[in-house]
Amino acid sequence: MLFYTLINKSGQIRFSPIPLVDMLWEDSTIIGGKLPLEVLHRSLNAIRLTKPSNNTTTSMQEFQSDLIRQLKTVLQKNGDVRTENIVLDKPLFNMETREKYKGIFYNDDLYSAFLSGVNGRQLAEGELPYLMKHLQCDEDTIKILMHKAVLIDQYEWLPAIRRSKGNWSCQRCGNMDCQEWISVYGYAATCQECRSIGPLNSLQVIFRSPKSGHRSLFNRVEANIFHKFNFEFSHAQQKAALELLALCEKDEVQRILVWAVCGAGKTEISFPLIYxxxxxxxxxxxxxxRQDVVHDVQPRLQRNFPQIKVRIFSGAVTPEWEDSLLTVATTHQLLRFYKTFSLILFDEMDAYPYPGNKVLEFGLNQALQEGGRLIYLTATPPDSLLREVKRGESEIIRLSLRHHGFPVPIPEWAKANFPDKSASLQEILKKKDSITWRKILEELAEEGPLLVFVPRIGMVPIWTETLRGVFHEKQVEGSWSSDPYRLEKVKSFLNGNCQVFVSTSILERGITVNRVQVAVLFADDEQYDTRALIQMAGRTGRTQAHPWGRTVFLAAKQTKAIKKALAWIQEQNTIGERESFS
Amino acid sequence: MTSETFSKWKSLVSQIWYEKEKICLLCSRKSIETICPECQEIYFQPQMRRCISCGKLIANQGTQCKDCLSGIGPKGLMKVVTLGYYENAWRELICNVKFKSQPYLLLGISDCLTELAMKNLPPPDAVVPVPIHPHKLAERGFNQAEIIASILSNHLGIPIKNYILRTKNTLPQTSLGRKERIENLHGAFEIKEKVMKDEIIWLADDVTTTGATLEECAQILKTNGVKEVYGVCLGAGKEE
Structure with missing residues (x-):
């Protein structure tokens, strides 16, 4: 989007993508042609203007001429802008256009619908066609509504990527390592980090509100909020939920870690607080x-908060434009929000791709309102967070008992010599040692649906085929992160249509399948750290109806990670046992 | 020695001793070239001939596709060379350049492109990019055809001439059929600066499907005194 420079009667300079709106707003004049906002900001910073001493026509004209002359000099001096490329044609401002624009500008219903769609969002240019479709309006209308919000100081335009002291920084994701290129306006840059939610370059803008904003939909707090939900809290869950509510009463508590064993029902613990x-x-x-976690949690929240539409943002679904107080999103999608949420419940914070990803961390903090509260929910907290707790920077709530009161089944290790990881189907089946793992997998599959983990994406299709050869009577499927049919396949496993599922780490967290049994192939692979193994083992015995199950780590040797995972689960069970008697 | 200094030295030494491993632009696998040999085979399809009139990939042993043989293809170009079949990952790369602000990706294919033009076309006097409309250029910030032209210019020392101006902001050609494409482009171009007589020109563009854009530009150049026009494009359609 390109911007015109405008100047009003008192010498104030403003940039606008649709200057007729500014002219309706106040008496102002367009100077020069259209340029990217980043170029205009940078040029304006490089010039020195003396404000007009009075409001006489002569002094205003002198001020305008001085501004135009200096802007031209700056643009030409740096050799930045190929001036022949500046679009100089001024927009037509006839009576018909004026009336049309006025009609849109003063249409309060349309403006309310627009505000509801953009509430708390930071919009990139690439998202505007979707917003236009949602509001069923054209490009001019959306620009008028956006610029109206800017004129009344509710929102702001920002260059999507800014250059300062030779460095480019993306305003959406905070990335400082943008790819530079030469445009007709001189140097420009593209952000590589957040392009998964739509490309962004320095010639474009983002639109967002600098202020935190939310609107009240409910008016009162129910007296007994534990009776609001469609499940029964266990004694341990209720205790933890009350503890969480009590901690959130204290203004100074901004960060809380809820460390709950796999299957403790940590999501549900947060429901009273959400309410x-x-x-x-x-x-x-x-x-x-993870997408899978988000898609699993959204319906659970929706069931328990039927008064409100729980909107969902993930790479697998088209972004929603209906405003809501309750949102579920993957961490990548958080870059679409700016100072929006009073409370963020961050599930599985130790899961890939979050750990060590600065952009996602930036997005999480950016989406939180100033003074907002961040609650981490995990069964396997990273060491850094545990250190934070030790230093007193975060509070902690521990829940070591599963919601049904049974311990987490302790995984078994079974020695298995697999062929090479890149082995073909024939090689896998030919290998004599296949008898061991085949026998174990057959045993597990007799007990219930079988979830088989493999450490590499490339192994999923081969092992899916292999297991189809082993389980002729069963439906065998496999999936990985970038599989286009992932959502459908996972659903078929969750609803029982598929009985054997081969997966990478995408299903190691957040899913519950009744009677599921788990086999981790190549469990000694470097890909599997202690936390990943604990999470995979944590898939078994999660339901009240079947609180037991088996997890087998199949590997040539017991690695440190395997030994540590076994010890960790054992320790949690011991604490849980103690809690159950307290 | 700090670990940072050590790793800098290590990286410098490895750069001297070992050829740096690249990532294939199309399949993201490790490769010694910016487009790995497998992807070159899949997307460039070197075994297929190109129609000399419109650049389309053809399976037959002739020199022209059916459309050009039947006389409905472009007539103003001596020859059109195209790098690959405009589909799948190759199409995605070109779209990433054009619509996802990643013009720098074209640097990765400069060697393939230069080799293609050098091996198949006679030496030109200038390379001319197919222009985009000034409004589109202002919004996008670059003209992909101009980058292709500048790659050829830098590698081969041929001057770039912006002889043509696009005066009509036309509809995207992809949404139109052959007849509509020709009508859409009618009167879309003008000569911008004085053309040198009897020059040989390479006309650069990103994609050609029916060859209508190349033809319109070639006709305008020839009317203004250019002797021969050759087309160089990254992607083209394929005759089924």
């Missing part, structure tokens, strides 16, 4: 690094 926030009209986000 409290919603009752106060505060916006809540449930975030997780």
């Amino acid at each position: 409290k926030y919603l009752s106060e009209g505060k916006s809540v986000l449930f975030a997780a690094p």
